[in-house]
Amino acid sequence: xxxxxxxxxxxxxxxxxxxxxxxxxxxxxxxxxxxxxxxxxxxxxxxxxxxxxxxxxxxxxxxxxxxxxxxxxxxxxxxxxxxxxxxxxxxxxxxxxxxxxxxxxxxxxxxxxxxxxxxxxxxxxxxxxxxxxxxxxxxxxxxxxxxxxxxxxxxxxxxxxxxxxxxxxxxxxxxxxxxxxxxxxxxxxxxxxxxxxxxxxxxxxxxxxxxxxxxxxxxxxxxxxxxxxxxxxxxxxxxxxxxxxxxxxxxxxxxxx
Numbered sequence: 001x002x003x004x005x006x007x008x009x010x011x012x013x014x015x016x017x018x019x020x021x022x023x024x025x026x027x028x029x030x031x032x033x034x035x036x037x038x039x040x041x042x043x044x045x046x047x048x049x050x051x052x053x054x055x056x057x058x059x060x061x062x063x064x065x066x067x068x069x070x071x072x073x074x075x076x077x078x079x080x081x082x083x084x085x086x087x088x089x090x091x092x093x094x095x096x097x098x099x100x101x102x103x104x105x106x107x108x109x110x111x112x113x114x115x116x117x118x119x120x121x122x123x124x125x126x127x128x129x130x131x132x133x134x135x136x137x138x139x140x141x142x143x144x145x146x147x148x149x150x151x152x153x154x155x156x157x158x159x160x161x162x163x164x165x166x167x168x169x170x171x172x173x174x175x176x177x178x179x180x181x182x183x184x185x186x187x188x189x190x191x192x193x194x195x196x197x198x199x200x201x202x203x204x205x206x207x208x209x210x211x212x213x214x215x216x217x218x219x220x221x222x223x224x225x226x227x228x229x230x231x232x233x234x235x236x237x238x239x240x241x242x243x244x245x246x247x248x249x250x251x252x253x254x255x256x257x
Contacts, residue, residue, distance in 0.1 A: 134153060
């Protein structure tokens with residue numbers, strides 16, 4: 001069942017206000033085995049995953065609709081589109097991260113694709129989550145930096161990231177997504193997350209390169225509201241319960257205070 005209008009946006013804002021953290025799993029349609037997917041969904045739900053992000057920079061096997069259908073059939077977890085272009089819009093999703101790539105200067109990803117997507121989104125009734133998307137240098141060229149034809153922000157310049165996020169907030173974007181990219185060598189530095197957290201009031205989503213409990217904990221302590229794991233789970237299936245345990249431990253500390 002599709003989420004009510006603003007339901008997910010309100011949930012993100014409420015959790016941020018309460019300092020509660022969330023865990024999102026990024027699902028790349030090119031890397032999902034549909035025959036074993038239901039079992040994975042039940043596994044993820046059992047470990048307390050809060051959101052599924054569906055999509056990626058480059059999709060060669062369009063199975064977004066099948067993934068979302070299975071998510072709705074086997075779980076109550078929201079399915080949120082993480083689109084690489086306007087071609088990746090699927091109206092059966094619960095919401096879409098409408099990403100404006102504010103770290104780059106490619107007009108297609110700042111506003112161009114959004115103009116094409118706008119009437120489709122209007123007709124679909126899907127919940128739209130306006131999100132400032134910021135790529136952070138991760139130690140190697142990632143798919144998203146190559147496909148987007150943009151240069152990531154320097155990982156050792158947290159001030160630039162903070163000012164960029166603030167500009168996005170002033171432009172009316174409701175979330176900030178700091179991403180090191182799929183398969184990143186290094187995650188977004190804690191210093192960068194902390195600088196952005198000290199500057200903006202929006203929920204902060206952090207992904208890319210989070211492949212251990214320690215890295216998840218660093219991101220949460222620096223100010224991330226949602227942490228996203230994707231490729232790391234494929235390389236290490238135990239990463240999902242590990243990160244889930246980290247988020248759960250952080251939230252349990254809040255309750256004991």
